[in-house]
Amino acid sequence: MQISFKLDALCDGYLRVNTCVTEQRDMNNVPTMMYTPNKENYIQEMKVKKGMGVNIDFEKCQFEMSHMKSYELFQVYHAYFPIVFSINY
Numbered sequence: 409m410q411i412s413f414k415l416d417a418l419c420d421g422y423l424r425v426n427t428c429v430t431e432q433r434d435m436n437n438v439p440t441m442m443y444t445p446n447k448e449n450y451i452q453e454m455k456v457k458k459g460m461g462v463n464i465d466f467e468k469c470q471f472e473m474s475h476m477k478s479y480e481l482f483q484v485y486h487a488y489f490p491i492v493f494s495i496n497y
Contacts, residue, residue: 411491412465417456421497423464425452427471428480431487442492456495 415423427450432441444450452469456462481490 410470412463412469414461414463415456415495416460417458417462417495417497419497420458421456421495423454423456424494424496425469426450426492426494427490428476429489429492431489433487 411425426442426444428445430443431439432443434440450471452471454464454469456464480488484490
């Protein structure tokens with residue numbers, strides 16, 4: 409699977425894209441952790457430069473998903489999310 413997108417960044421930072429994420433919550437229903445099964449196949453991290461409309465193209469964000477079932481790639485259910493983007497600075 410390849411994805412491309414644009415983002416706006418007011419400062420340099422790091423982008424992390426996780427796929428096949430399960431969210432875990434504590435007894436108060438507060439999110440405590442995002443679990444991704446295999447870091448080599450399911451997580452991409454990259455530096456992002458400051459700017460508006462910064463392109464993240466196909467070459468930078470690729471995932472090997474051939475071993476996944478089709479519903480795992482597009483369906484959100486309970487505490488499972490097909491893809492999660494996070495930006496840290």
